[in-house]
Amino acid sequence: MNQFWEILDGRTVAASNGGIEAALLSLLLAFVLGQTLAWVYYFTHSGLSYSRTFVQSLILITVVVAIIMVVIGNNIITAFGLMGALAIIRFRNVVKDTRDIVFIFCSLVIGMACGAGRYSIAVLGTVVLGSITVYLYLTSFGAHQPHNGFLRFTLNSRIGPDHPVTIILKRFCGSFTLISSQDSGFGSPVVEYAYQLMIRSSRKNEKMLEELGKIEGIENLSLTMQEQLLEV
Numbered sequence: 001m002n003q004f005w006e007i008l009d010g011r012t013v014a015a016s017n018g019g020i021e022a023a024l025l026s027l028l029l030a031f032v033l034g035q036t037l038a039w040v041y042y043f044t045h046s047g048l049s050y051s052r053t054f055v056q057s058l059i060l061i062t063v064v065v066a067i068i069m070v071v072i073g074n075n076i077i078t079a080f081g082l083m084g085a086l087a088i089i090r091f092r093n094v095v096k097d098t099r100d101i102v103f104i105f106c107s108l109v110i111g112m113a114c115g116a117g118r119y120s121i122a123v124l125g126t127v128v129l130g131s132i133t134v135y136l137y138l139t140s141f142g143a144h145q146p147h148n149g150f151l152r153f154t155l156n157s158r159i160g161p162d163h164p165v166t167i168i169l170k171r172f173c174g175s176f177t178l179i180s181s182q183d184s185g186f187g188s189p190v191v192e193y194a195y196q197l198m199i200r201s202s203r204k205n206e207k208m209l210e211e212l213g214k215i216e217g218i219e220n221l222s223l224t225m226q227e228q229l230l231e232v
Contacts, residue, residue, distance in 0.1 A: 022117065023070045027063060030114035033126045034062030034107060040130040041103050044137035049096050061107040062114070069115020148226040149205075151176075151195040154184070156217040158191065164215050165193075172208040174198045197223075 038058040095101050106129055113122035136142070151169075159165050159181075169176045179194040199205065205223060213221055 025119075026066050026070055026114045026117065029119055029122060030063045030066035030111050031059065033110050033114065033122055034059035036126055036130060037062065037103065037106060037110065040133050044133050046137070054100065058103055058107045061104065062111040065108050065111025066115035069112055072115075149197045149199055150179075150224045150226070151197055151222070152193065152224075153212070153221040154190050154192050154219045155215075156189050156191075159193065165212065165218070168208065168211050168215075169195070169197070172199060172204055174200050192220075 038055045041058060042055055095104070106125075110122050110126055113119070113125065155165070159178075175198045177196045179196050180192075181194075182192045184190045184192060199208075202225065205225075209221060209223055212218060
């Protein structure tokens with residue numbers, strides 16, 4: 001057991017003059033921890049901008065950084081050479097979600113720890129970050145209630161205080177505001193409406209749309225949540 005912790009602490013293999021065993025252990029551990037990080041990202045992702053290549057990149061970044069750290073070792077000349085080579089590369093991909101940037105930085109740090117032989121720090125960091133991420137996902141930490149949404153539809157009549165649309169919105173929404181009402185023109189009685197809603201529970205969105213759809217004359221009914229707009 002003590003030998004196992006010595007290996008994790010980098011005092012056995014990594015300290016042995018950077019041999020092939022140390023490099024192999026660093027790369028294998030980087031692959032395992034990178035994959036663990038990618039699985040955590042996969043299971044806790046809830047947005048619209050999911051990318052399979054990004055998930056795979058989390059694993060590859062961890063291994064590549066570990067290789068860089070193994071190559072550098074304690075050689076400062078090699079370090080400056082790699083910095084010059086990496087400076088040539090231009091990254092033009094835009095990361096839409098701040099959470100994705102956090103996972104990229106985590107992959108970099110875990111790869112650095114594996115390549116430097118700080119195996120215990122790499123394992124502990126992956127476990128702690130994964131646990132925190134799962135906790136935030138399961139508790140929906142930071143979710144804003146009530147939910148903000150935009151409702152659009154067309155109706156062949158004007159909406160008054162006692163109109164069925166107003167009654168239904170009062171049941172499902174904490175508050176709602178009429179943003180615009182525009183006549184379609186050409187003498188048609190159809191009016192285009194746009195509402196901003198503060199929805200009490202997003203789980204009842206389908207029920208609200210179902211009841212609105214039963215109103216005579218209503219068409220082109222659509223509901224867009226603000227969280228979905230921010231992901232686009």
